Amino acid sequence: FLHKLVLGIETSCDDTAAAVVDETGNVLGEAIHSQTEVHLKTGGIVPPVAQQLHRENIQRIVQEALSTSKVSPSELSAIATTVKPGLALSLGVGLSFSLQLVDQLKKPFIPIHHMEAHALTIRLLNKVEFPFLVLLISGGHCLLALVRGVSDFLLLGKSLDIAPGDMLDKVARRLSLIKHPECSTMSGGKAIEHLAKQGNKLHFDFKPPMQRAKNCDFSFTGLQHVIDKIITQKEKEEGIQKGQILSSAAHIAAAVQHTTACHIAKRTHRAILFCKQRDLLSQSNAVLVVSGGVASNLYIRKALEIVTNATQCTLLCPPPKLCTDNGIMIAWNGVERLRAGLGILHNTEGIRYEPK
Ligand code: KG4
Numbered sequence: 174f175l176h177k178l179v180l181g182i183e184t185s186c187d188d189t190a191a192a193v194v195d196e197t198g199n200v201l202g203e204a205i206h207s208q209t210e211v212h213l214k215t216g217g218i219v220p221p222v223a224q225q226l227h228r229e230n231i232q233r234i235v236q237e238a239l240s241t242s243k244v245s246p247s248e249l250s251a252i253a254t255t256v257k258p259g260l261a262l263s264l265g266v267g268l269s270f271s272l273q274l275v276d277q278l279k280k281p282f283i284p285i286h287h288m289e290a291h292a293l294t295i296r297l298l299n300k301v302e303f304p305f306l307v308l309l310i311s312g313g314h315c316l317l318a319l320v321r322g323v324s325d326f327l328l329l330g331k332s333l334d335i336a337p338g339d340m341l342d343k344v345a346r347r348l349s350l351i352k353h354p355e356c357s358t359m360s361g362g363k364a365i366e367h368l369a370k371q372g373n374k375l376h377f378d379f380k381p382p383m384q385r386a387k388n389c390d391f392s393f394t395g396l397q398h399v400i401d402k403i404i405t406q407k408e409k410e411e412g413i414q415k416g417q418i419l420s421s422a423a424h425i426a427a428a429v430q431h432t433t434a435c436h437i438a439k440r441t442h443r444a445i446l447f448c449k450q451r452d453l454l455s456q457s458n459a460v461l462v463v464s465g466g467v468a469s470n471l472y473i474r475k476a477l478e479i480v481t482n483a484t485q486c487t488l489l490c491p492p493p494k495l496c497t498d499n500g501i502m503i504a505w506n507g508v509e510r511l512r513a514g515l516g517i518l519h520n521t522e523g524i525r526y527e528p529k
């Protein structure tokens with residue numbers, strides 16, 4: 174008895190990733206190459222650099238995923254690849270490579286929406302039935318959606334400007350945390366979480382954004398600018414130069430993390446109430462799935478736990494490895510689509526990359 178086997182390929186941002194997953198959610202093989210270190214040095218992702226790194230690694234990563242899985246390419250049921258949303262140049266590398274492979278192996282192709290893949294990841298691990306609520310928070314994503322089926326999403330809220338991880342990365346950069354001996358190899362968000370443990374969140378009083386907005390949208394640039402001003406002011410007070418680390422950096426980290434957690438928790442609370450009032454979610458055993466790089470922040474998770482406890486919801490988070498970009502979620506999304514008979518292409522002629 175042969176299970177369906179899907180090869181998943183992800184290159185939407187700064188990770189080149191691939192995996193082979195079977196119909197039951199077994200991960201047979203996986204490989205990932207992260208560009209984080211390179212991008213940390215340039216203070217952000219430079220798209221042509223990301224593209225070049227994807228080009229240099231994709232062959233090896235896909236090969237590694239296949240060889241560790243011990244699945245021969247001819248046994249694959251389909252190839253699933255992220256086609257949107259993401260950086261155009263990065264997506265193009267994964268798509269071109271996949272189309273070549275699809276052509277060579279004569280396999281069906283399943284184009285994957287990166288957000289759908291993040292949202293469905295939890296079903297690889299837990300028996301979560303539709304509908305459930307999903308909160309995606311990362312460096313590039315910020316959205317709240319009701320997941321009603323494999324490709325049936327009701328968008329409830331999104332960031333009106335930048336994503337929370339992007340904001341945390343910018344604050345971390347502004348605080349020069351990359352020069353901090355304890356944080357030099359961490360992403361901005363992780364550095365903030367680490368430093369926040371040594372700070373007092375009450376030292377600064379940042380107001381959570383959009384307190385009166387009667388929707389489930391998010392906003393983070395206002396907070397970022399307020400923090401920017403505080404940092405400039407503190408730099409003057411402490412008489413330090415740009416690039417040096419403020420003595421109050423830990424307090425700032427604690428306060429920004431706290432305000433971010435409050436904002437995210439409040440918007441999520443609204444979404445849960447909205448869905449329950451309209452019977453879009455079960456009254457007694459609704460599920461909130463939280464994913465994306467920022468979901469690995471334990472302080473933010475605690476804030477969300479308070480909300481789910483108060484609303485009789487179950488909070489589920491995929492493990493950190495599956496919260497951030499990876500090939501497994503793309504392959505799994507391929508499995509979900511294969512099982513549902515959705516969006517499987519047997520002819521890829523004329524497919525080109527379309528941004529967004
Ligand atoms: O999902 P991800 O790997 O990539 C995308 O952005 O799609 O998420 C990376 C983001 C970065 O902005 C990073 O600063 C943030 O997630 N992040 C965190 C933590 N770990 C990573 N933010 C807050 N706390 C963390 N522990």
Ligand code: ZN
Nearest residue numbers: 291311497498
């Ligand atoms: Zn992502």
